[in-house]
Amino acid sequence: MTDVSIPNYDKNNMPKTTKSAVLEKVFDIDMKDTKLKEMGPTDVLIKVVAVGICGSDVHYYDQGHIGNFVVKKPLILGHESSGVIVAVGDKVTKFKRGDRVAMEPGVPCGHCEACRTGHYNLCPNMQFMATPPVNGDLTQFIVYPQDFVYPIPENVSYEEATLNEPLSVGVHATQKLGVDVGSSVLISGMGPIGLLAILAAKAHGADQIIVSDAEQSRLDVAKKLGATNAVNIKNADVLDTVKTLTNGVGVDYAIEASGTVPGEQTSLHALKRGGKVAYIGVPTTDQTPLDVPFMTDHETTIMGIFRYCNNYQTGLKILAKNTKLVDNLLTNFYPLDQTKAALEKSRTDKSNSIKVIIYPNEQLRK
Incomplete structure (x- = not known):
């Protein structure tokens, strides 16, 4: 893995x-010197090496x-x-200076009902990076609690480790x-989350993985990642393809992950009787019509x-194998000083960009 310089800091x-x-x-993106949080006894100071641009970053940038x-x-x-x-x-026991790490960006309160019952992602007091008013990590240094920092496997690069955040969403869904x-899965929308x-x-053992999107370049990447069938929605009907590939039964x-109304509806109708669908993408509309008669007749979940x-470590293990x-x-x-250009690339050029990486310190790739 690429070495990076390690400043000589201590408490x-x-x-x-x-x-x-x-x-x-x-x-409007501006480069500023911002105040660094004071480090507590169970915190670590991290030199941020790589940050991936997420669709949410783009939405805050162009929509506010x-x-x-x-x-x-x-x-x-x-x-x-x-x-x-x-x-x-002083009380950090899990890490030492020089350790390569990935940061889970949400820190829950640890005390509410959601946290106490093991569903901390639903914590109403969650402090999640780059979700207003909580600041994110497009910055050179960040102080972070050791409990939400994870060692990067030796064969995983800093850039690859940034993918663990969107991958963890897919792990949670599966x-x-x-x-x-041996199961069959339809994945709608080949953005980074859908691809991962x-x-x-x-x-988790899926044998048949059918994917759909409107960007052929992303479908090509999906095939490289292991999709068994890729449907370009500009050229083919997803439901017809699913029915053909599953002998008319539908997927398990x-x-x-597209966040589109057609994608929401198609994913439901592609299910076999007794099938299950997980909605990750959030449509821009306030409400999405769903076929309740279909849901009741098919007893869908x-x-x-x-x-x-509770799956950030699982994601890193999957990355290490791939x-x-x-x-x-x-x-x-x-x-870092070209953050605006990076956001524009991600916003306007989906055919030629999938995951845009920003380096807050030294640039490792060109």
Whole structure:
């Protein structure tokens, strides 16, 4: 793996500020020195090496809000990240200086009912990076609790480790659905989450993985990752294809990651009787019509997927087994001071970009 420089910091010699990419308002990114949080006894100081741009970052950049989450004051974007530990608190037991790590971007309260019953992703007090008003990690350094930091496997690069955040969503979906050995799965929408859901479905034993999207370049990547059939919705009907491939029965499971109304409906109707669908993508409309007679007649199980819970380490293990495959998703690389250009690339060029990476410190790839 590529080596990066490790500053000589400790608890008595900590930086006070960090250079950050700050969203001032819609389409306005500014480079600023922002205040660094004081390190507590169980915190670590991380030099952020790589950050992946997520669709949510783009939405905050060009829309200023996602649902009820509104950017009301300057916000540091970014939540798909990896880095190296450069200092540790007095009571840190899991890590040492020089450890390569990935950061799970949501820190729950640990006390509410959701947290106490093992569903911390539903914590109403969640502090999730780059979700207003919580700052993200498009910054050179970040102080973070050791309990939400995970070692990067030796054969996984910093850039590949950033993919663990979207991969963990797919892992959560496959686990909630109960995807099992020999099963069939439809995955709708080949953005990074949909693409990485292919690896999650494979890891849980799926035998037939049908994917759909309107971008042929992304469907080509999906085939490389292990999709058995790829449907370009511009040229073919997804439901007809699913019926043909499953002898008219339908798939066991569906994962909807496109966030489109047609995708939401198609994923439901592609199910066999007794099938299960997980909705990851969020449509821009307030409500999505669903076929209730179909659901009752087929006794379908429908579930929403919100981020992930207790599977960040599982995602890293899957990445470690698929490094050559996931490298196909890493398409564009920018330094921190070109964050606006990186966001524009992700926003406007879906044919030629899948995962855009920003380097808050030294640039490792061009």
